[in-house]
Every structure is written in structure tokens, then in C-alpha cells.
Amino acid sequence: MKNQKKNHLEKKEIKKAFVIGEPISHSLSPKLHQFWIKKYQMNASYEAIEVSIKNLPSFIENLQKNQFLGGNVTIPLKENMFKFCEKISKEANDIGAINTLYYKNGQLYGDNSDYIGFLKNLDQQAKDWDENADKKHAIIIGAGGAARAIIYALIKRNFSHIHILNRTKPRALDLSKSMSLYAPKNIKITAHDLDEFNILAPNISLVINTSSVGMKGTSFKNLKLKNLPKEAIINDIVYTPINTPLLNDAQNLGLKTVDGLGMLLHQAVLGFEKWFGVKPEVDEDLKTYMLSLLGEK
Numbered sequence: 001m002k003n004q005k006k007n008h009l010e011k012k013e014i015k016k017a018f019v020i021g022e023p024i025s026h027s028l029s030p031k032l033h034q035f036w037i038k039k040y041q042m043n044a045s046y047e048a049i050e051v052s053i054k055n056l057p058s059f060i061e062n063l064q065k066n067q068f069l070g071g072n073v074t075i076p077l078k079e080n081m082f083k084f085c086e087k088i089s090k091e092a093n094d095i096g097a098i099n100t101l102y103y104k105n106g107q108l109y110g111d112n113s114d115y116i117g118f119l120k121n122l123d124q125q126a127k128d129w130d131e132n133a134d135k136k137h138a139i140i141i142g143a144g145g146a147a148r149a150i151i152y153a154l155i156k157r158n159f160s161h162i163h164i165l166n167r168t169k170p171r172a173l174d175l176s177k178s179m180s181l182y183a184p185k186n187i188k189i190t191a192h193d194l195d196e197f198n199i200l201a202p203n204i205s206l207v208i209n210t211s212s213v214g215m216k217g218t219s220f221k222n223l224k225l226k227n228l229p230k231e232a233i234i235n236d237i238v239y240t241p242i243n244t245p246l247l248n249d250a251q252n253l254g255l256k257t258v259d260g261l262g263m264l265l266h267q268a269v270l271g272f273e274k275w276f277g278v279k280p281e282v283d284e285d286l287k288t289y290m291l292s293l294l295g296e297k
């Protein structure tokens with residue numbers, strides 16, 4: 001009887017999750033999930049593990065042996081995860097990237113929460129941003145993986161015209177063609193050079209920078225933000241620094257701005273809920289804590 005009780009207690013193991021990628025030491029995800037683990041008093045852990053494309057098969061093979069309930073996947077593994085998942089969400093499939101793993105009915109499930117993180121961030125920070133979206137135009141700067149998830153999100157909210165502007169226009173063209181496959185006929189997706197910004201600007205309701213410009217204080221040259229309507233919203237997904245030169249310039253013109261930290265916080269909700277069974281809140285306390293880690297407050 002005594003032994004039975006002991007076994008029972010031993011079975012109440014710690015719930016384990018991870019973030020994998022390479023490099024991974026810079027990832028803010030462990031601090032974010034650990035904040036929630038503490039807040040909700042959970043017997044759980046979340047750790048960053050450096051995994052290369054080469055080591056991914058053996059890491060996945062040992063997932064259950066290592067008692068992981070799932071985790072997050074980041075650069076450069078997001079596109080490589082497909083072949084290791086037994087089930088894939090429609091969203092991850094359409095976006096072409098997996099950033100969240102969890103078990104569903106005993107099968108490893110690959111999902112994408114980047115697009116929902118983007119949407120929830122705007123819903124929280126810029127209420128009504130998508131009101132009458134079917135009459136609105138957006139500019140996306142950049143044509144990488146982040147742009148894909150965000151275009152997908154804008155399609156979901158029915159934006160009427162999505163202009164992709166990229167330093168290398170052929171990449172924007174490839175992306176516009178592939179994302180058009182997921183868009184209903186009434187949604188236009190077009191490709192442009194970066195310097196078309198100033199001409200397009202007067203019709204634009206929302207600008208999202210998904211390129212790496214803004215990191216470490218780098219800035220765009222010759223973007224005339226003053227050509228935008230005064231109600232335009234500017235969102236930068238770069239959050240180091242939190243006030244990128246683009247956001248600073250927009251604020252100086254009195255435009256509404258949305259920073260990129262919120263997308264990181266909101267994309268984390270899906271995984272936490274799936275692994276640990278609690279839907280965590282993205283609130284001011286969390287944001288203040290994360291900003292302090294970034295040396296911002």
C-alpha cells in the first residue's frame with residue numbers, strides 16, 4: 001500500500017516544454033513562459049535547447065522518452081518540422097511554417113500561432129483596426145517567413161488589398177503569387193519595390209514592417225510616412241529596440257503605432273494552453289516584465 005502511494009506521487013511529474021532552434025540563447029520565450037508558470041503556480045518547466053537541422057531527427061525521436069509535452073520551434077527549423085509531425089493544422093500548412101508542437105490524441109501535432117499572435121496584438125493595441133477591412137489597403141514590408149504569416153492573417157480579416165514591398169522585388173512577387181492561392185477572389189495581393197511606398201501611401205490604412213530593418217536602430221531611407229492618411233496604423237514586428245526608428249518617426253507625425261513585443265507574447269498563448277492546460281493572460285504586468293528584460297524600462 002505504501003509503495004502504491006509512493007508510485008502515485010512519483011507519477012505527478014513536472015510538465016515539460018521547450019523552445020528549439022539555432023541559435024537559441026537569445027530567445028525570450030523561456031522568461032515569458034517561466035513568468036506564466038510562476039503566476040499560475042504550475043509544476044512545469046520550459047527550457048531553451050539548441051537544436052540544428054541536423055540534430056532535429058534525434059531530438060524529435062526522443063521527445064516522449066524525455067517526457068516533453070511539446071514546445072516552440074524557431075529559426076531555422078520552422079519549415080523543417082513538417083516531416084516530423086503526424087498531424088498538421090491547416091494554418092501551419094497554408095503558412096508553410098510550424099512554430100508550436102503538442103500532442104493531440106497521442107499524435108505529434110504541428111501548429112502555427114504567429115498569425116494569431118499578430119492578430120491578437122493588433123486587436124489588443126489598436127481596437128477597430130480591421131473595421132471595414134474589406135475596403136482597406138495594407139502595406140507589408142519584407143517578404144520572408146514572418147511576412148507570410150502576417151499576410152495570411154490579413155486575408156483572414158478580409159483586407160481588400162495587400163501590397164508586399166520588398167528590397168528584392170522578385171521575392172515579393174513569389175510571395176504574392178503563393179499567398180494569392182489562399183485568398184478569396186475579392187482580395188488583391190500585389191508585389192512592389194520598396195520605393196513605391198511613397199506613391200501607395202495615401203491609400204494605406206495599415207503598414208507592417210516584417211523586415212529586419214529597425215533592429216539595432218537601423219532605419220529605412222526615404223519612406224515618406226507623411227504621405228499616409230492621419231488614421232493610418234504603423235506596426236513593426238521588430239522589438240529590439242521596442243521603439244524602432246520607423247515607430248518613432250510615425251509617432252512624431254501623430255500616427256497610431258503598435259510595437260512588436262505584443263506579437264511575441266500573444267503567439268505564446270497557444271502552446272502554454274496546450275501543454276499546461278491553462279490559457280495565460282497577456283497583460284500589462286507581463287509586458288512591463290518583458291520590457292525590463294529588454295532593458296527598456
Ligand code: ATR
Pocket residue numbers: 141142143144145146147166167168171210211212213
Ligand atoms: P523572416 O523569415 O524572419 O521574415 P527573412 O526571410 O530573412 O526573415 O526575411 C528578411 C526580410 O528583411 C526580407 O524581406 C529582406 O529583404 P530581401 O528579400 O531583399 O533580402 C528584408 N531585409 C533585410 N535587410 C534589409 C535592408 N537592409 N533593407 C530592406 N530590406 C531588408
